[in-house]
Amino acid sequence: MPPKKRGGLKLALRIGIPLVFVAVVVVAALTSSTPRSSDVGDCLKGNTDNAESVTSVACGPEANYKIVGKVPNQSQLTVTIGGGCDQFPTATVAYWEGVKSSQGTLLCLEDVKNPGKGMPRVGDCVKGDLSDAAHTEKVPCGPEATYKVAAIEDGGALGGFTTAVCAKVPSAAASMEWKRQGSLSSKILCLEDLKHPDNRKPAVGECMATGANNELHLAPCAKGAAKVLGQVDGLTKMDGLTKTVEEICKDFPGADQAASWSMRGSLATTTYCMQSVKK
DSSP states (O other), X not given: OOOOOOOXXXXXXXXXXXXXXXXXXXEEEOOTTSOSSOOTTOEEESXXXXXXXXXXXXXXXXXXXXXXXXXXXXXXXXXXXXXXXXXXXXXXXXXXXXXXXXXXXXXXXXXXXXXXXXXXXXXXXXXXXXXXXXXXXXXXXSTTOOEEEEEEEEOTTTTTSSSOOSTTOTTOSEEEEEEETTOSOOEEEEEEESSOTTOSOOOTTOEEEEOGGGOEEEEOSSTTOEEEEEEEEEEEHHHHHHSOHHHHTTTSTTOOEEEEEOBTTOSEEEEEEEEEOOO
């Protein structure tokens, strides 16, 4: 009996690089110096790493933060789990005030000294080195921008480690993780490459060919290329080492190649089933 054919998966396109935009999370016990009746639109001054220094102040040059959201009846655990300030995209600090072991109020703060540090929204653009959060920033969409946010997904506690990310966003060339320091929850930003529009995942019916470093790239549907018949989600990199192309692509008759796309550091992949172009 002939040996079983293995379908080792090739890496398709550039591997997305996860990025953490770090925002400070502060858990503060209520004291006489912390704000007791702050409302949305009010401003605060002080260092959020030191709760005793945070006080209410008129919005102006002296202010460090502006309250953009207020969520009552929250425990300190809410800050650790995260997600309480997700509905306020400009918030970079989640600040809890209350009595320990009791319900308190979560204040979602915008850094007025450093505007633009909040989580990018769909349609926003960024520039910089995706491997270094300190050198990545939101910019107007134009010649200066490098990537554009095409979609935002819930990352959960593992942030795409075991689940394929941006699988339903064919224009995504990379992905990055946004989370607040100390929080278990995260968001995955699916990014379009504005400088290299062809650096993206393929759509069904498009063709790819092998280039440098055995990476696949979009190519004309001519001899030597492979046409994408469909994609399979929910597989891991280990599946590419233990399963044949026929097993992986059983729902796509005619597929004789398989290629995967994944975020660096993730075990999950999006796998593309392809058929060689003979003519």
